[in-house]
Amino acid sequence: MAVDKKYDTPMLDELEKGEWPSFVKEIKAAAEWNAMSNDLLGLLEQSYSEKMGHWKHGGIVGVMGYGGGIIGRYTDLPEKYPNISHFHTLRINMPSGWFYTSEALRTLCDIWDAHGSGLTNMHGSTGDIIFLGTRTEELEPVFNKLTAAGFDLGGSGSDVRTPSCCCGKARCEWACYDTMALTHFITNKFQDELHRPAFPYKMKFKMSGCPNDCVASVARSDISIIGTWRDEIxxxxxxxxxxxxxxxxxxxxxxxxxxxxxxxxxxxxxxxxxxxxxxxxxxxxxxxxxxxPGKDRGAVVLVGSKAPIVEGALLSSVMIPFMKIEEPFDEMEFWKLIENMWDLWCEEGKNRERIGEFIQRVGMGNFLDSVGLEPIAEMVAHPRENPYVFYEEYFEEGEEVEK
Amino acid sequence: MAQIPVHELAEAMYKMVKDTMGLKKWKATDLQKASIEMFGEGNVDKQLCKDAIKELVNSGRLVYTYFGGSYIEVPHKEGAEN
The missing domain is CATH 3.30.70.20 (Alpha-Beta Plaits)
Incomplete structure (x- = not known):
């Protein structure tokens, strides 16, 4: 349905100039037929003019039985922009490695054109497919159509977030393990934790096939599984x-x-x-x-990184320097470590405390002790330069360590 | 010692949330800890708590909400929706 242009947008128009793709151009294209996108243009122009955002997020919205995947969003100017008084975001679990058929993408777009603003992020910084902007009453119909098409909601809030990975063995010669298969497995294994938030705060898994770490898991996930090798290059x-x-x-x-x-x-x-x-x-x-990379391949497991939300950014620390990642994945001992870490974090973690912050608060030594891991040199960032790390085997029995 | 039935735990959890509505925001782990304290460790475990929460949320008696973190509440119409 055609929508009449309602707003002059001189400041946004500036962002259409130049050779690069413009988000303004895309919103304007959607605004020609979608009233939500039309009001979005007006609100954004006002925000630019006032240098102030007009959104609030969070709240009670969701689909029956799920605690994640939908982020409630409202404008604080609903009288002026009634079509975006509700502008909820949906996170949709992407396939491992972001592989789609063009038909699957058309299906997603048709669903969203029928029930939302027609605007998407492909993909959001979480890795999910993002549907931008719909009303509360449209959430269940969108969800029903998505599940009928074989898609499901992703994570949001204090749950396991949608696991993501690099393209791994599908397109990369350096992949030291099958990141896409492991990501698919983790997504299925932790469905309950993905859809029913039960943690102190968010919990992200990211899988990289080699130390190039194309999905930046060492900096952006609570649990990083990065491909490596233990023999010779x-x-x-x-x-x-x-x-x-x-x-x-x-x-x-x-x-x-x-x-x-x-x-x-x-x-x-x-x-x-x-x-x-x-x-x-x-x-x-x-x-x-x-x-x-060598022929004896597997992965290193690191824990504790996060982006600088709430508190500062953290990088991950090594927990398991090398483990083989082979099917059947369910038989890996690694899941026991995950369970121990979650039990401890749920029991002792503060509200909105990421596991990396928790480790900092209680101390790595105490954390390792509680989850049943022996401390090893690989857990220290620069063991050869750290004067507080001693290797007992360097000293003869009976010899005193200088203090 | 035998565990209590899941629906009995679900009722107790629902009462905890309903009675403190507006006073306390419950996370899933808070409900778990409170339930274990109420019924004793031998009668309630982590999985039973998960099952009880799942029953309450799937039936719509409680819902997940997000206010900085995720909580479990009695459904209500929020002010922002008006």
Missing amino acids: QVDMQKVREYAKNGTDIVKEIVMMCPGKCIEWDGKDLNIDNSSCLHCMHCINVMPKALA
Whole structure:
């Protein structure tokens, strides 16, 4: 249905100029037939003019039985912009690795055109498909159509958030385990935790296939599962020499930039001291045709990162330096650690305290003790530079450690 | 010791939430801790609490809400919806 233009938007119009895609252009396209998008233009122009947002979020909205997936959103100017007095967001669980058929995308768009603003984020920063803006009474009909089409809501609030991963073995030669299969498994295993918020705060899983960490799991997830290897980097020496011959300055670009200082190049042979390798992927990224991750592959598990909401940003700490990730996934001992961590965090965690903040508050030593993990050197960020870390095997029996 | 029936726990949880409506916001873990305290550890465990909450939410007697974190409340019309 065509909608008459109601608002002048001189400030938004500026954001349509230039060669780049413009969100204003997209909202205006939707506003030609959708009254919600039309009012959104007016509200946004007013916000730009006043330098003030006019939204409030949260509340009671949802679909029957679910505690996540829908974020209530209202404007504080409902009389002026009645079509967006409700403007709820839906998070829809994306497939692992964000693979869709074009038909699936058309189905999603048809559902949203019929029940919402017609505007989407593909994808939101959580990784989910985001439907932007609908009314409370449209939530159940949208949900019914989504589930009929094989989709489900994702996570929001104090629950397991929609697990996400890199494209892994589907499209990447570096994947050290099948991130997409594990993500699919985790999504199914923790359906209850995904849809029924039972934690002190949000809990995110992100799976990366190699230490390049394309989904930034080390910085953006409470539980990061990052592919790695525990044997030696595979080297094709002939290809290394070809890189050198074709202009790659191996000393400058690789040897000097190796954080483990474990590579030597004599102009003919490349020697890697794998026992000192930090698995940063730098050398492999510079010479992808000559080097590759080892053959004994698995993943490292880290816990505790978060973006700077509520309190400051945190990076993850290593909990398991290496584990094999092979089917059947359900038999991995890793789930017992997850259960122990959740039990402890639910019992002792404060409201809105992420697990990384919890670890900081109680101390890593106490946390490890409570979840049944032995402390190991890999858990320390810079063990060789940290004067508070002692290795008992360095000392003979009876010898006193200097204090 | 035998566990109490799930519907009995659900009724007790519902009463806790209803009686403190407007005074206290309950998280799922709060309800779990309060239930264990009320009935004793041998009579109620974590899974039973989960099942009771699921029963209450699936029946619509309680709903999940979000106010900074997720809570469990008696359904009500919120002011913002007016």
